[in-house]
Amino acid sequence: MALNTLLFSWFPFLLFIPLLYLFIRRKPDGRNRPPSPPKLPIIGNLHQLSTKLHRSFSRLSLKYGPIMLMDICSVPLLVISSSEMAREILKTHDHVFCSRPKLDGVRRHSYNHKDIAFSPYGNYWREMRKLCVLEVLSPKRVQLFGYVRVEEVAYMIDSISASCSSVIRLDKKLMFLTDHIIQRVALGTSYRGKNDDSREFSKLVHGALYTIGLSSAADMVPFLGRVIKFVTTLSYWHEKNFRALDSFLDQVVKEHTDPNRQKSESEDIVDVLLRLQSGDQFGEVSLTKTHIKAAVMDMFIAGIDTTAVSIGWTMAELVRNPRVMKKVQTEVRSCIGKKGKVEESDLDRLHYLKMVIKESLRLNPPSSILLPRESMSHCNINGYDIDPKTMVLVNVWGIGRDPGLWKNPNEFFPERFIDCSIDPKGQYFEFLPFGSGRRGCPGMQLATAVSELALANLLYCFNWELPAGMKAVDMDMDEGGIFVIHKKSGLQLVPIKYNWES
Numbered sequence: 001m002a003l004n005t006l007l008f009s010w011f012p013f014l015l016f017i018p019l020l021y022l023f024i025r026r027k028p029d030g031r032n033r034p035p036s037p038p039k040l041p042i043i044g045n046l047h048q049l050s051t052k053l054h055r056s057f058s059r060l061s062l063k064y065g066p067i068m069l070m071d072i073c074s075v076p077l078l079v080i081s082s083s084e085m086a087r088e089i090l091k092t093h094d095h096v097f098c099s100r101p102k103l104d105g106v107r108r109h110s111y112n113h114k115d116i117a118f119s120p121y122g123n124y125w126r127e128m129r130k131l132c133v134l135e136v137l138s139p140k141r142v143q144l145f146g147y148v149r150v151e152e153v154a155y156m157i158d159s160i161s162a163s164c165s166s167v168i169r170l171d172k173k174l175m176f177l178t179d180h181i182i183q184r185v186a187l188g189t190s191y192r193g194k195n196d197d198s199r200e201f202s203k204l205v206h207g208a209l210y211t212i213g214l215s216s217a218a219d220m221v222p223f224l225g226r227v228i229k230f231v232t233t234l235s236y237w238h239e240k241n242f243r244a245l246d247s248f249l250d251q252v253v254k255e256h257t258d259p260n261r262q263k264s265e266s267e268d269i270v271d272v273l274l275r276l277q278s279g280d281q282f283g284e285v286s287l288t289k290t291h292i293k294a295a296v297m298d299m300f301i302a303g304i305d306t307t308a309v310s311i312g313w314t315m316a317e318l319v320r321n322p323r324v325m326k327k328v329q330t331e332v333r334s335c336i337g338k339k340g341k342v343e344e345s346d347l348d349r350l351h352y353l354k355m356v357i358k359e360s361l362r363l364n365p366p367s368s369i370l371l372p373r374e375s376m377s378h379c380n381i382n383g384y385d386i387d388p389k390t391m392v393l394v395n396v397w398g399i400g401r402d403p404g405l406w407k408n409p410n411e412f413f414p415e416r417f418i419d420c421s422i423d424p425k426g427q428y429f430e431f432l433p434f435g436s437g438r439r440g441c442p443g444m445q446l447a448t449a450v451s452e453l454a455l456a457n458l459l460y461c462f463n464w465e466l467p468a469g470m471k472a473v474d475m476d477m478d479e480g481g482i483f484v485i486h487k488k489s490g491l492q493l494v495p496i497k498y499n500w501e502s
């Protein structure tokens, strides 16, 4: 049959599809739903989104408002773009929106949603979260692991010193730093230098983040996603990666239960979890090996990239803004003098550095959109009806750049935080880099401690230049990534050793 005959014989059916769609689309049910951008049959609003979801949502919210109901291949998606609406979701109605959708893409790596970050709201999550906040990532434990941060930052500074005056990939050094800090905090050891495990392990963790991100994005477009997963063999790689990480964690648990094992300076996270498993201190849920592996996996998946990426964005903003760079280096160097390194006890005096970090988190929150939440029951927000099981995305990036909340919002201007009580701890809904409410980030204290110490030392020990021929104004700040938004082109800089003795 000729191609045009085939097309013409199908043409009436093609016309029929939009009509069928109009017929079967949701009939008015008397409920007042949030405004929605116009949609297409089958794909809904998918065609209005780019790979930079936060930018697409910000653009659409200018027209459709701060609470917008989208339809992605028949999956309802509530997009939140203002501080007032974020407060409604994360505080006023936190009890309704504190669950997470069960995305198939994360099922494997979260041990069937048995971890903290991706498990739905319920008894199990409550107990795991309590354990995480009160034991695993408690302020006391973060403080106890101060020596790990000091040693690992010193290791990074030494390795940068060895490549002084030449171009380095600072983003990679930072990833190495956070990777080893989290490894040592969670497992009691980092495998650097002993064998090749560490490189293999980092590769697995980054692979996991990548395949989780891609699979979850694919899950949001049900049919198309399944086709994409099949064609790209994504599920295979996802599964393979999970199995390798799982057997690594099996080995770790086995080593920790070996009676002849030499204990590290402080109890690591696996030690803590095993201790709780053997006692009866862990509420109603009994801790199994799978729960322990799931909790540890979360630390890696949630903690390594976010922290490294956030330090990287701060360095990129500083190199682009020489005035701020000079001011913050003057503060650090005059506070520290000829001591040779910044110690944790010095950090409280570095007020401008803290403002620089806040300003960078405002402009470039690593989680530009909070991890997805899901409504557990019907709820009324600002007069709009929200159905149960609606997926909710809060666009933290868009809120941080809202001109109604921030003067010259795209400018990197840390001084805006002088005499300003706004902090990132989740009480100020115009600034939510760590989220808020029951699901807010439990790793915030650890992340802040690592970021401040690493940045203070990078700024104290080196002056920073761009590779020859590059100008600060030309710096490529394009974003990449799905769950964690990083600087797409990496961070290539030239460190020049600063002589603090002169």
Ligand code: HEM
Pocket (backbone or CB within 6 Å): 116, 117, 118, 129, 137, 182, 298, 299, 300, 302, 303, 304, 306, 307, 310, 365, 366, 367, 370, 371, 432, 433, 434, 435, 436, 437, 438, 439, 440, 441, 442, 443, 444, 446, 447
């Ligand atoms: C600069 C670094 C970090 C940033 C920007 C960040 C940001 C976030 C955000 C936005 C969320 C979702 C909050 C919400 O839904 O309201 C989150 C959740 C989480 N983060 Fe972080 N995070 C960082 C570092 C860490 C670290 C170092 C750890 C642990 C080692 C960690 C562990 C977690 C966990 C376990 C969750 C899930 C909490 C839950 O669902 O109950 N994060 N983080």
